[in-house]
Amino acid sequence: MHQRAGREVTRTYWAAGAAVVLAVLFAVGATVATANGPDGRGDRAALAAPALYSPDAGFARDMAVHHQQAVEMSFIVRDxxxxxxxxxxxxxxxxxQANQRGMLLGWLDLWGLPKVVADEPPMSWMQAGEGHGGHAGHGAAKPGALMPGxxxxxxxxxxxxxxxxxAEVLYLQLMTDHHKGGVAMAEGCARQCATPAEKALAQGMVEAQQSELKLMEDMLRRRGAAPR
Known part of the structure; x- marks a missing residue:
């Protein structure tokens, strides 16, 4: 029974991860195509870097931090x-998420933008693009947490x-909260970001993490627990 459950988890996770893999491939291809341009000289307008406080830059900075905590929690539970x-x-x-974080930070480097902006509150790029409380429907960050989830x-x-x-139950509950916050952020970029490669990656994150949310709910149920 345990082995069968493990195979089911692997198959389900593979399906969830496929969306991210496709998004990454698309993002890399789009970035290369933009850099080269149809005539091989490049398109200066397309290569214009996003502004410092744009949704493109804000999402890259915030999601890199958000992803780092997911990586940290995942290494903790493995022990x-x-x-x-x-x-x-x-x-x-x-x-x-480590690979995606590397892509986001790499884009910031390509754009010549800082990875940290001291006067930029977390999630402010979503508020600027969708009005104050643009992510309120997904809940504000709880006391002591940097961002929602x-x-x-x-x-x-x-x-x-x-x-x-x-440890298993707490990890699954924490990661469920984490994914819900991540999905809200990625949906915001899919709507607001102007860089095609980044929009594609964000949409891939939404689809994969929504699938993972269903998987983690099932894993919690197998352990007699539920999301918080």
């Missing part, structure tokens, strides 16, 4: 349980101290 489905999911999330320092400490089923 706190021997459950192969959870460890496999954690590995795949860490690997996928992110875990607090205390929650990360609880995860690091848990073992076995307790």
């Amino acid at each position: 706190r349980t021997q459950d192969e489905p959870v460890r496999g999911l954690a590995y795949d999330i860490a690997n996928t 992110m875990a607090t320092k205390e929650e990360l400490e609880r995860l690091g101290a848990a073992n076995g089923r307790d």
